[in-house]
Amino acid sequence: MEEDDKTRSETAGKTFRYDLWRGGFDGVLDTGTNTFNLFIAIRYFDAGTGAKSLIAAAPWIGMVLSLVLVHYASKTGAKKSICGSIPAIITGLFLVLASLSDKLGIFTALILLAYICKSSILPFLTSIYNDNYPSDQRGELFSKPLQMTVGISVCFGFFASQALDLSLDYYVYIYLFLGFCGFGKAFAIFSMPSKNIEKGYENPFGNLRYIVTDRLFGYVLLTWFIMGFANLWIQPLRVDYVTSSQWGIEGSATLVNLIVNIIPHTLLLLFLPFWGKLFDRVNFIVLRIILNILFASGIALFFLTKDPVIIGIGSGLIGIAFSGGSIAWNLWVTKFAPPGKATAYMSVHVFLTGIRGTFGPALGFWTVGKIGPRAIGFISAGMMAVATLMLIPEIKHGEIDKKS
Secondary structure (H helix, E strand, C coil): CHHHHHHHHHHHHHHHHHHHHHHHHHHHHHHHHHHHHHHHHHHCCCCCHHHHHHHHHHHHHHHHHHHHHHHHHHHHCCEHHHHHHHHHHHHHHHHHHHHCCCCHHHHHHHHHHHHHHHHHCHHHHHHHHHHHCCCCCHHHHHHHHHHHHHHHHHHHHHHHHHHHHHCHHHHHHHHHHHHHHHHHHHHHHHCCCCCECCCCCCCCCHHHHHHHHCHHHHHHHHHHHHHHHHHHCCHHHHHHHHHCHHHCCCCCHHHHHHHHHHHHHHHHHHHHHHHHHHHHHCCHHHHHHHHHHHHHHHHHHHCCCCCHHHHHHHHHHHHHHHHHHHHHHHHCHHHHCCCCCHHHHHHHHHHHHHHHHHHHHHHHHHHHHHHCHHHHHHHHHHHHHHHHHHHHHHHHHCCCCCCC
16 A cells, blocks of 8 residues: 555656646747737738637637547557647647748648647646546646746746847747747656556547536536636737727737736736645635636726726736636546546537637627627626526535545
């Protein structure tokens, strides 16, 4: 028994060490998703709505495809670390190529492919955490690499935005560095201890049956879909709102990065240890309700005005909400999935997130042109309120480690 405990402790420790490296590389890669992909497309390539929507949707398309990726990976019986590292290598390759592109169409296609691959590996990572971390420490252990991600993202985002304010041509070096960080992330994931991936259904979409067969899992997914859509369809609009001249703000690269990246990510970083411990200790449904309220308040304030101070306050609340939401989003299935089903359950959750993220940005850009940013902000906050009310009857089912 002592030997088993020692082995489990060593496995958790090695996973944690390499996940710190993975978190650092992801911090650089995330600046592309959060700020620079859209900023370069708008300012350097003068991208239209179509290209902006594709770039914004790239991570979500990857999430949709993760369901199929998990299905075919399960047929190989390969280690989960291998299944996760191969798409990360491809991400790095496409980002290196993007640094060499000088046409909008080529840049858009390469960014699309790179960030599709980046987000497709999420079910494998969550399953590794489920296998290797003790159930009462997952939130706390996961929060540390996430702090690394956010800290690196804030620092790199600051210096990269300063470089772009000097010359937009420096995007070449930024994306070259992003590409090498993709290779580094692949090495970190490959080095994590992992079990072989579990066998799945014959049908690539077979895991979706868990939405029906597990009532609580399906119901929580429904509320998450409503809340998540309200969040995701305006997420890229936050960059557009403070960047584009259409809305009257037209911020510099530094102001855009301050509002969209530095403020929310600094608060996200500071609150991660708090949310990590809370995730391990409190009723999950209650935690989800609290996060929904924070998201709704932040989004309402962000789009309420053109005043950068109020927008910054809203961005700060969104950052605090994302701090807890990042942990909850990545780990919540470990509380609900039966043994050996964490990869399958996570693939369903990631797939549905990808659905709303894929169509949400395009619908958001179209809607904001019809009703304006203030109206779309309040509609989103209202949808989050509905999702929160739907969760209240399920509080009694949110016990810790329900199925572990």
